[in-house]
Amino acid sequence: MCHVKLYANKILTLMLLCLPLSAFANDIVYPRAESTFDERVNYPLRLLTLALQKSGSSLQLKPSELPMQQGRALKQLARNDELDVVWSMTSVEREASLLPIRIPIYKGLVGWRLLLIREQKQQLFFHLTDSTVLKEVILGQGHDWPDTQILADNGFRIVPSSTYEGLFEQLLRERIEAFPRSVAEIWAEQQTYSAQGLVIEQRFALHYPTAFYYFVNPHRTDLADIITRGLEAAIADGSFDKLFNQEHGDILRAADLKRRDILTLTNTILPKATPVNRSELWYAPQ
Numbered sequence: 001m002c003h004v005k006l007y008a009n010k011i012l013t014l015m016l017l018c019l020p021l022s023a024f025a026n027d028i029v030y031p032r033a034e035s036t037f038d039e040r041v042n043y044p045l046r047l048l049t050l051a052l053q054k055s056g057s058s059l060q061l062k063p064s065e066l067p068m069q070q071g072r073a074l075k076q077l078a079r080n081d082e083l084d085v086v087w088s089m090t091s092v093e094r095e096a097s098l099l100p101i102r103i104p105i106y107k108g109l110v111g112w113r114l115l116l117i118r119e120q121k122q123q124l125f126f127h128l129t130d131s132t133v134l135k136e137v138i139l140g141q142g143h144d145w146p147d148t149q150i151l152a153d154n155g156f157r158i159v160p161s162s163t164y165e166g167l168f169e170q171l172l173r174e175r176i177e178a179f180p181r182s183v184a185e186i187w188a189e190q191q192t193y194s195a196q197g198l199v200i201e202q203r204f205a206l207h208y209p210t211a212f213y214y215f216v217n218p219h220r221t222d223l224a225d226i227i228t229r230g231l232e233a234a235i236a237d238g239s240f241d242k243l244f245n246q247e248h249g250d251i252l253r254a255a256d257l258k259r260r261d262i263l264t265l266t267n268t269i270l271p272k273a274t275p276v277n278r279s280e281l282w283y284a285p286q
C-alpha cells in the first residue's frame with residue numbers, strides 16, 4: 001500500500017509540474033503587445049473578458065512581462081512557460097501542439113484581406129486587368145504566419161519579415177508592393193501610418209476560410225472549459241455579436257466587401273475540425 005501511495009504521489013507531482021505557475025494563481029497570462037502602436041490585442045482581450053464574466057470565473061487577465069512575437073508566444077504556450085492563453089490564426093500544425101477553443105473570435109474576418117499600399121500606387125491597382133493579376137504583386141507577410149503559407153500555396157509572391165513592424169518598413173521603403181491585412185486590423189494600422197502615406201487599396205479583397213482562436217496548453221482543459229462555456233453563453237444571449245458589431249460594424253461598412261473584386265483562395269492548412277457548418281459563428285457580407 002505504501003508503494004502505491006508513493007507512486008500516486010509521484011504521478012501527482014509530475015502532473016502539477018506540467019502546469020504553469022499562474023494555474024495556481026488568479027491570473028490568466030497573455031502575450032504583451034509587440035509595440036505600443038499594436039492595437040491587435042484590444043478586441044481579443046475584450047471578448048476574453050466577456051467570456052470570463054459569462055462563465056462566472058474570477059480569473060483576471062494579465063500581460064506577460066515582456067512583449068512577444070507570435071511565434072515565440074505559441075512556443076512558450078506549448079512549453080507551459082509563463083503564458084496561459086494565446087490568440088492566433090489556426091492551422092493543422094498549431095492544433096497538433098496546442099488546445100484550440102474552436103469558436104472563431106473574429107467570425108472569420110481574419111480571412112477577409114484588404115491591401116495596405118503606398119498612396120501613389122493606387123492607380124496601378126485600378127489598372128490591373130482582374131484580381132488574378134494580384135499574384136504578380138510582391139506582398140509582405142510575417143515569416144511564421146499561417147497566411148504566408150496560404151498565400152504562397154495560392155501562387156502569390158511573398159517577402160517574409162521576422163517582425164510585425166518590419167513589414168510596414170518594407171512597404172514604406174518599397175521592398176514590397178502591398179501588405180495584406182485582415183479587415184479587422186487594417187483600419188487601425190492605416191491610421192497609425194497615414195502620415196507616412198500608407199492607404200487602404202480601394203478595389204480588391206482576398207478571401208479564404210480561416211479561424212482565429214484562443215489557444216491554451218493541452219494540459220489546461222480546465223481553462224479551455226471556462227473560456228468555452230463563457231463564449232457559448234455570450235453567443236446564446238447575443239452579447240458576443242453585440243461586442244463584435246461594436247468593434248467592427250463601422251469598419252465593415254467602410255470596407256463594403258460586396259462591391260470589391262474578390263479573389264477567393266484555398267486554405268491548404270485549414271483543420272478538418274473547423275466548425276464551418278455553424279453559420280452563427282461566421283460573418284457573411286451583406
